[in-house]
Amino acid sequence: NAGVMQNPRHLVRRRGQEARLRCSPMKGHSHVYWYRQLPEEGLKFMVYLQKENIIDESGMPKERFSAEFPKEGPSILRIQQVVRGDSAAYFCASIRDSSYNEQFFGPGTRLTVL
């Protein structure tokens, strides 16, 4: 019974490149949250998705960031034209459904922008 899976675990990009972070929720879970942990800062909410639907993207930066959760396959957080300030740990969490909100986190993707 695999937990939440994220890949890659570590990602290095040069400024201006694109970063794609993947999250596969726990089996039976259909909702995904993305959070970002900047160095020396706490975890901040970014976006909440259900399959094929963005529920809440109030924490997403207005530019360069996008997220999707297709009917088949993992959720993807995409960062276009990365800058050094995007260097952080990105975590996703999944829940079974909106009626029971215990969130289970993946191991995170640590993005380093050179």
Added chain:
Amino acid sequence: KQEVTQIPAALSVPEGENLVLNCSFTDSAIYNLQWFRQDPGKGLTSLLLIQSSQREQTSGRLNASLDKSSGRSTLYIAASQPGDSATYLCAGSNTGKLIFGQGTTLQVKP
């Protein structure tokens, strides 16, 4: 707007001590509160979830309480062990998304 604060920021205790970690939140309309453990460079492990209708939850040596009226939650760790050394995060939820505190970094010395 929900804000979550944790004190102390760091705590060092000798092995075997019982200890309490504190978490306070500003909006009493909290839906649930979740405690996590984070080891350096790792992800978050869910320890306990307290839903709004509950007052406390227990798992092994851990006990978490929730007092919505005072805006506080505590995590009690009994008979601490060196393996308990980690950062402990509390997070509250009003609408689903979690609002995290800054964490308490615990060191348990052998």
